[in-house]
Amino acid sequence: MPGTVVGASLSLDPGSPMATWPAKPHVKLGVTGAEPVLSETEREMQRSVRTFAEKVMRPVGIALDRMTPEQGIAKDSPYWDFRKEYLKLGLNPHSLGALSNEERGRLLPIIMEEFGWGDAGLSITIGACQLPSMMALLSGNSFLIERFPPESIGCWAITEPDHGSDSLDVSGQAFHAQGVYGRPNCIATIKGDEVVINGQKAAWVSNGPIAEVCVLYCAADSGNGPDPKRGCTILVPMEAPGVSRGKVLDKIGQRPLPQGEIFFDNVTLPLSYVVAGPDDFQRAVHAIHCEANCQMGAVFTGVARAAFELAHAYAHERKQGGVPIVRHQNVAYRLFHMYRKIEASRALVQRVSLFNACAPVPALHAAMTCKITGTQTAFEVASDAIQIFGGNGLAREYPIEKIFRDARASLIEDGCNELLALKGGFNLIHPDAW
Known part of the structure; x- marks a missing residue:
C-alpha cells in the first residue's frame, strides 16, 4: 500500500535502552527519594547515622516529649543515654574539619537530614553543642580550641x-x-x-x-x-x-x-x-548564621521526610470506601506534592551547603533560603500528613502530631522566617546600589 515502510516494526530494537525496561515501568525510589550516587564514605555515614536516628533518637525523643522539662534533664533522664550514644559517632567540628571543604559540604547535610528524620529537638541540641567548638576553630584561637574540646556541651x-x-x-x-x-x-x-x-x-x-x-x-x-x-x-x-x-x-x-x-x-x-x-562582630554573626541556617534546612528536610513516610505508609493501610485511601485522587495528589517539596528542599540544602563550604566567604542569603525552605516544607508536609491521618493524626498515639508540633517551632527559631526573608532580600542588593 502507498506509504508503507518496508521493514517497519511496532517493537523496540532489542539493543535500545528502553527495551530493557519493564513493560509497565515503575521505579521504586531510594530511602531519600531520587538520590544521586553517593560516595562510599557518604553512603556508610548515611547508613550509620540513620541507624542511630532510628534506634536511639526516635524512642528517646518520644519519651522526652512526654516528660516535664525538669524530668527531661534529670540525672536519670534518657537524654543522657542519647548523648552518650551520640558521642560514639565521633561527629564534631574537629573530625568534620579534617575533611576537605568539598567532602564536608557534601556530607554534613546528609548527616543533619538523618538526625532531623530521627527527632527535631535532639537534632538542635546536637547542633547547639557543636557551635562553641566551631566558633573557636573559625577564630583560630588556640587557647579556646584547647579550652573547649568538641565533647563539651x-x-x-x-x-x-x-x-x-x-x-x-x-x-x-x-x-x-x-x-x-x-x-x-x-x-x-x-x-x-x-x-x-x-x-x-x-x-x-x-x-x-x-x-x-x-x-x-x-x-x-x-x-x-x-x-x-x-x-x-x-x-x-x-x-x-x-x-x-x-x-x-x-x-x-x-x-x-x-x-x-x-x-x-x-x-x-x-x-x-x-x-x-x-x-x-558582624563577621561572627555572619559565620554562625551561615552554618546554623544550612543545618536547620537539612534537619527540617529530614523532619518533612519523616512526616511524609508516616503518611505514605498510613495511606496504604487505611481503607475508606472499600479501598486503601492512597487510591483516592486527593490523597495521591497530596502525597505527590509532599514528596515534591521534600525533593526540592533537599536539593537546595545540599547545593547551598556545598557552595558555602567551598566559597572563600559563605553566602548568608543563600543559607537563609535553606532555613526558610526546609522549615516551611516541614510545616506544610506535617500539616498535610495530619490531614491524611484524619482524626488519628490529632491523637498522641500516632507520632505525626509530635512532628507537627516540632515543625511549627522551626518557623520561629534561629530567626523567624519573615525577618530572614527581609534580610536575605537586602543582601541580594548590590552594595553600590542606591
Whole structure:
C-alpha cells in the first residue's frame, strides 16, 4: 500500500535502552527519594547515622516529649543515654574539619537530614553543642580550641527578653524608619585586658539549662556606651562565677531540646575568651548564621521526610470506601506534592551547603533560603500528613502530631522566617546600589 515502510516494526530494537525496561515501568525510589550516587564514605555515614536516628533518637525523643522539662534533664533522664550514644559517632567540628571543604559540604547535610528524620529537638541540641567548638576553630584561637574540646556541651545565647530576631539585624536593615533597637538586655564591657558581662539572655537558649560552655553574642561597651552593632562574641564557661540559669522552658514543640534563660552578674573573663570583638562582630554573626541556617534546612528536610513516610505508609493501610485511601485522587495528589517539596528542599540544602563550604566567604542569603525552605516544607508536609491521618493524626498515639508540633517551632527559631526573608532580600542588593 502507498506509504508503507518496508521493514517497519511496532517493537523496540532489542539493543535500545528502553527495551530493557519493564513493560509497565515503575521505579521504586531510594530511602531519600531520587538520590544521586553517593560516595562510599557518604553512603556508610548515611547508613550509620540513620541507624542511630532510628534506634536511639526516635524512642528517646518520644519519651522526652512526654516528660516535664525538669524530668527531661534529670540525672536519670534518657537524654543522657542519647548523648552518650551520640558521642560514639565521633561527629564534631574537629573530625568534620579534617575533611576537605568539598567532602564536608557534601556530607554534613546528609548527616543533619538523618538526625532531623530521627527527632527535631535532639537534632538542635546536637547542633547547639557543636557551635562553641566551631566558633573557636573559625577564630583560630588556640587557647579556646584547647579550652573547649568538641565533647563539651555547648549552647548558643543571642536572643534576649526584649530582642528576638532583631538580634540578627545588627546592620538595622529591616528596622522601621522610626524604630530603635533600645537598650540591650546583655552587655559586655571591655576593661583593659578583661571583659565583664552583665544582663541576661532569653528563655530560648538551646541547651542553656545543661551547657558547659556558652557561645555568647551580646552588645559591647568599649567606653562609649553599649552598641549592639559593635558587639562581642565570647565563649563563656558556665561554671564561671556570676553565671546562673533560669528554669527549663515548657513549650509546645521540640520538647526534647532543653532551653532556658542565662543570667550574667559581673561575670569577668580574660580577653582570651573573646572570639570576636566589636570590629569583628558582624563577621561572627555572619559565620554562625551561615552554618546554623544550612543545618536547620537539612534537619527540617529530614523532619518533612519523616512526616511524609508516616503518611505514605498510613495511606496504604487505611481503607475508606472499600479501598486503601492512597487510591483516592486527593490523597495521591497530596502525597505527590509532599514528596515534591521534600525533593526540592533537599536539593537546595545540599547545593547551598556545598557552595558555602567551598566559597572563600559563605553566602548568608543563600543559607537563609535553606532555613526558610526546609522549615516551611516541614510545616506544610506535617500539616498535610495530619490531614491524611484524619482524626488519628490529632491523637498522641500516632507520632505525626509530635512532628507537627516540632515543625511549627522551626518557623520561629534561629530567626523567624519573615525577618530572614527581609534580610536575605537586602543582601541580594548590590552594595553600590542606591
